Amino acid sequence: MEILHFFEVDSTNARAKALALQGHAECVVVAGRQTAGRGRLDRSWDSPAGEGLWTTQLLRPRALPAENAGGAVFVAGLAMAEALSDFAEVRVKWPNDLVLNGKKLSGMLAEAGFEGGVCSWLALGVGVNLLQASFPPELPSATSLFLETGARVTPMELLHRYLDRFAPWYKIWLRDGLSPVLEAIRPLSATLGRRVRIGTREGEAVGFRGDGALLIREGDQVTALVAGDVSVRGLYGYV
Template sequence: MDSPSLFPASQTVFSVLRVVDSTGSTNSDVLAELDDTRRWPHLSALVCFDQRSGRGRRGRSWLADPGALMAVSIVLRRPGVPAEHSLALPLVVGLAVRRALLPVVGVSLKWPNDVHVNGRKLAGILCESRGNGAIVAGVGINLRRSGQAFDAGQLDASRVASLDEFQPRVDPDAVLARLGGELDALAAQLWDAGGDLVASGLSHEYLSASSTVDSRVRVTRPGGEVIEGGCVGFDAQGRILVADSAQHIARLDAGEVEHVRPAAPSASSAHRSWRGLP
């Protein structure tokens, strides 16, 4: 594909913009060459509208008909930044996606990586690294309805949203350009604050966008442990804070979150001062 003609606005935002007709996974393609800093410098990106082996969290597949999904993987680099200063980047990517979509539709963020409209998934985020200090931020945005089963059967069609519901002729170039500009600025804001969401000034924006805070949640951790309680906020590194019935707070940096129901007042209001605190 010819990226200058397809993405004239985005071409002026990204340091490098590569567009392919189809691929297995844009994240996998970029990760395989991530050590090549000249090919994949900071704010370089790979875009595709026919991703055939897209990956979600916990190894799940994300499937869509050709042209129904815009998949983009964006490289974020800053020499000398410790890995721990990028722990909250997935939340920052969520904010960038939210800002980029705002001219089309307002969205909420389900911790840690889903973008929702009225409880339906519009976009997904997967941040990965190979331990060399660079982060690949993968974003998949549903442009139109797909006949395939999203998320390898984990989501039914009624729980999936697409941009064409809210704006029939969405310009992917405009969305991508806004996403690149917002992500570049927000990542710099986080890194300048030493990876601290509170010090960066981004914690309040994330809280206001979150559909998870004040909900009763069930978190399945990578090892299979299940923790249920009220989400009372997030810490400065982006970990979710879950209060159980005894008001003990668990700080979790990974897990599959299910919104069970709105949190009981005792599980949320008693610990509101935890929100955004390290």
């Protein structure tokens, strides 16, 4: 797959979406810096030059139903957790973050276009904090691989590790659905088995539904929460 390098972009997802609408083939957009990086729920993402991996894959999955496109963030999260496993024991925080020592290391964002009820293109973005030695006070829950482990991993080294691990999981997802991906995430989960807060409610995260929704037990009742509904935080910190 072609890798397109940019010194600076507003966001790699925005650039990939523009390429998709121009009819560009599948590719990987990677930037040295983002001036308007975004995460889930349109939150901003701090993306300093050369200090992290800021990338988006433009994918064109064939016949992927529109309702299944959101599963891509789980595929990306699993692949990136595996790519980082030689350097640190990262955990997957539902639905789209990776955490290390209780702080946010990485986030994923999937956006898609649809025609006739199927996905015509998918922009799957990943941001990973790698080399930052500090973060601004307004980001108390953020960390980098360097801060936690002392490892100096370059963005391009991690990109190639990630793409190598993403490819087989992507094929499995398209062929067999999300369940095998969720099963592989289960032992890496920072969320399952934890008490979590959802707005003003509290409960225990007990599992995943087949579509990736988080199952929360509140007393005798189990509720399924889809990724777009809530921001789930542990009762005792970020995770």
